[in-house]
Amino acid sequence: MRRAPRRVRRVTGLESLLAVQERDLTLDRLRHQRATLAERARVADATARLDALAAVRTAQGAARDEVAGREQGLADEAQRLGEQSHAAEQRLYSGEVSSPRELQALQADVEQLRRRQRSVEDQQLGLMEQREPLDVALGALDAERVALEADLAQTQRDLDVKERELDDVITAEQAARDEAVTAVDGALVADYERRRRHAHGVGAARLVGFTCQGCHLSIPAAVVDRLRREGDGALAYCDNCGCILVP
Numbered sequence: 335m336r337r338a339p340r341r342v343r344r345v346t347g348l349e350s351l352l353a354v355q356e357r358d359l360t361l362d363r364l365r366h367q368r369a370t371l372a373e374r375a376r377v378a379d380a381t382a383r384l385d386a387l388a389a390v391r392t393a394q395g396a397a398r399d400e401v402a403g404r405e406q407g408l409a410d411e412a413q414r415l416g417e418q419s420h421a422a423e424q425r426l427y428s429g430e431v432s433s434p435r436e437l438q439a440l441q442a443d444v445e446q447l448r449r450r451q452r453s454v455e456d457q458q459l460g461l462m463e464q465r466e467p468l469d470v471a472l473g474a475l476d477a478e479r480v481a482l483e484a485d486l487a488q489t490q491r492d493l494d495v496k497e498r499e500l501d502d503v504i505t506a507e508q509a510a511r512d513e514a515v516t517a518v519d520g521a522l523v524a525d526y527e528r529r530r531r532h533a534h535g536v537g538a539a540r541l542v543g544f545t546c547q548g549c550h551l552s553i554p555a556a557v558v559d560r561l562r563r564e565g566d567g568a569l570a571y572c573d574n575c576g577c578i579l580v581p
Contacts, residue, residue, distance in 0.1 A: 347519050349580065350514060350517035350518045351518050351538045352538055352580050354515050354518060354523070354538075355536070357511035358530065358537075359535060361504065361507050361508060362535050364503055364504050367500060368497060368501075371493060371500075373489050373493035373496060374493055377490055377493055380489060383482055384482050384483065387478060387479055387482065390475060391476070394471055398465060398469065398472055401468060402465055405458055405462055408455075412454045415450050415451035418447050419444050419448050422443050426440045426444060522569075522578075525537075525578065526578055529576050529577055533576055536548040536575065539579065539580065546575065546579060548572060548577040549574045549577070553572060557570055557579075568581065
């Protein structure tokens with residue numbers, strides 16, 4: 335059962351209130367358009383992709399640095415062994431050592447140092463072969479990051495332009511709305527704005543026949559008849575959506 339309609343009272347500015355309502359609906363659409371610009375979604379997507387790319391690059395960079403660190407350690411060891419073998423070899427042929435046993439031991443040291451150096455250099459080469467594809471992968475990630483950053487920067491510029499354009503339109507529409515609201519009684523405006531907050535942006539609507547144009551549902555015939563009898567300035571509300579009816 336429908337609840338009883340409120341008693342009809344008379345106010346001024348109902349037609350002007352519809353003009354305010356149209357301005358408000360336009361402002362709602364413009365603000366929604368601004369909030370849902372395609373460029374905004376693309377900026378968010380590019381930012382998320384950059385964040386994900388940075389995480390991958392950090393992980394792969396850590397793996398590459400670990401291999402490079404081991405490679406450098408082996409390079410340092412190979413250099414040290416080379417210096418030791420060179421020093422031993424110089425002493426071997428310097429003539430400072432005359433004892434055959436000492437010369438034999440020194441020769442063995444040189445050969446052992448060289449074998450160790452070759453073994454270390456082989457390990458170093460193996461790590462170098464592991465590092466090279468990691469360097470290539472990091473280079474590809476860096477190139478992708480540069481491309482993404484360029485795309486993000488351009489999309490952000492496009493977004494800024496469209497936001498400014500819409501802001502100009504919103505500012506002009508808001509000024510027109512502020513002008514329109516001066517023709518409406520203050521109490522009626524307050525009532526309208528309160529109802530608009532609770533009815534998805536619609537606080538006033540034209541009554542066409544028996545249909546409220548705010549919710550597009552039928553109004554009781556008794557309310558419609560009363561509005562028609564009262565004539566201009568009669569105030570009533572839709573008992574479906576609660577908006578102010580303008581006959």
